[in-house]
Amino acid sequence: MSELGRLRRVELRDTWQSEAQDFTPWLAREDNLTLLGETLGIDLELEAVEQNVGPFRADILCKDTLSDLWVLVENQLERTDHTHLGQRMTYAAGLDAVTIVWIAARVADEHRAAMDWLNEITDSEVRFFALEVELWRIGDSPAAPKFNVLSKPNDWSRSTSDAKKAVAEGDLSPTRQMQREYWAEFEARLPEFSKRVRPVKPLAQNWLVHSIGKSGVTLNASWNLQENWVRAEIYLTGKSADDYFNWFKSDRAEIEDELGESLTWYDEAKSDRRIYLSKTYPNISDRETSPEQHEWLARKMDDLHRVFHAEVRKLDPQIAGMI
Numbered sequence: 677m678s679e680l681g682r683l684r685r686v687e688l689r690d691t692w693q694s695e696a697q698d699f700t701p702w703l704a705r706e707d708n709l710t711l712l713g714e715t716l717g718i719d720l721e722l723e724a725v726e727q728n729v730g731p732f733r734a735d736i737l738c739k740d741t742l743s744d745l746w747v748l749v750e751n752q753l754e755r756t757d758h759t760h761l762g763q764r765m766t767y768a769a770g771l772d773a774v775t776i777v778w779i780a781a782r783v784a785d786e787h788r789a790a791m792d793w794l795n796e797i798t799d800s801e802v803r804f805f806a807l808e809v810e811l812w813r814i815g816d817s818p819a820a821p822k823f824n825v826l827s828k829p830n831d832w833s834r835s836t837s838d839a840k841k842a843v844a845e846g847d848l849s850p851t852r853q854m855q856r857e858y859w860a861e862f863e864a865r866l867p868e869f870s871k872r873v874r875p876v877k878p879l880a881q882n883w884l885v886h887s888i889g890k891s892g893v894t895l896n897a898s899w900n901l902q903e904n905w906v907r908a909e910i911y912l913t914g915k916s917a918d919d920y921f922n923w924f925k926s927d928r929a930e931i932e933d934e935l936g937e938s939l940t941w942y943d944e945a946k947s948d949r950r951i952y953l954s955k956t957y958p959n960i961s962d963r964e965t966s967p968e969q970h971e972w973l974a975r976k977m978d979d980l981h982r983v984f985h986a987e988v989r990k991l992d993p994q995i996a997g998m999i
Contacts, residue, residue, distance in 0.1 A: 681815050684812065684814070685810065686811035686813055688753050688809065688810075690811075691819055692753060695735075695752065699753055700735050700751060701725070703736060703749070703751065704722055704736050708821070709736075711823070712749075712777075715823040715825060716777065716825070716828075717874065718740050719740065719741045719887035719888070719889055720747060721741050721890060721891055722736070723738055723739055724736075724737045725737070734748040734749065734750065735749055735750050736748075736749035736751075737749075739891045740775060741887045741888070741889055742885060742886070742887035742894065744891045744892070745774065745775065745801075746774045747774070747775040747777060748774060750763065750764070750776070750777070750778050751778075751809075752778075752780040753780075754780065754782075755780065755784055756778065756787040756806075760780075761787050761790055764776050764794075764804065768798065768802050772801065773802065775802075775803045775804075775805070776803070776804050776805070777805045778791070778807070779807045779823070780807075780808060780809070783806045783807070783808055787806065788827050791826075791827035792827050795827065795828070795830060800829070804827065805828050806825075806828075807823045807824060807825050807826065808826060809821060809823055809824075810823075851901070855879075855881055855882055856878055856879060856880040858899070858966065859878035859897075860878040861966060861970060862878070862897065862970045863876060863884070866970075869971060869975050870974050870977060870978035871978075873895065873974070873977050873978055874887065882899055882900065884896065888981060888985055888988050889988050890988045890989060891914075892912065892914035892917065893988050894913075895908075895977055896910075899960060900960070901960060901961055903956075904959060905956045906954065907954040907955075908954075908977045908980055909951060909952030909953070910924075910951040910980060910988075911948065911949075912948060912949040913947070913949075916991075918947070918949060920991055921943055921951070924951060924984075924987070925941055927987075931983060931984075936979075937953070939951050939953060940954065953976045955969075955972055
């Protein structure tokens, strides 16, 4: 049998002596924010370090690329304390929609309980996460970081409760109930066909938005009951949509060659732009064909993510006006 190594815990201060000078700059690097985002289930895009947000000042300011909402990351290389808890609550009170991420060497039991309570009493637009950061190494290997989530929003119970309430109050029409069921089945099967695209909460509408790493650019799944098609698309919105679209289109031949098939490049809307693959079915509402639709859609979304993700992360708002 091969000899196995032993994991050894590393003191945080041996690697990061200062929060502001060492840990925050390390965490703000793209690869480390990606690791944090994977732990949280949020695709993070760095906006600024040590940045004022209204009357507040965040260690790291990010955007959730899926919702385009603020994510404020605060960190401590020590045990959590009441002062920082008060700051978290102040941030939440002053911002209408925000995700607060509190990272520490150790989260005290009372602060974990407080974060759980805040997640229970706030709506889904304000979310709280509490994480502990650890460093481990095997033998003489470089220290490796590990984030442990101790408190997070209970999105599943929220969505379940909201769905039950909507049905009880008659808010969902038969069509909208069918849409939500369709997407629930799709999101449950998505991991079978894609390790790149992160599942999201199913909604009662004809499209779902998935993150691909940049504000204003999303990877969408959609279906149309009247025209009987399903679609996987790169969706561009906001003031830079047209410039981003033209930037991608300038490499159309290379993109389609890597993808292995032709794309539809739609730029006839007033502001938004779409780059998509679609497939038509005789009757898209036929539940017997839903598994086939879901597999096709999941595979095509995985293909789009594979081809576009790296380029999307490189997009710079300065592109606007240069095309």
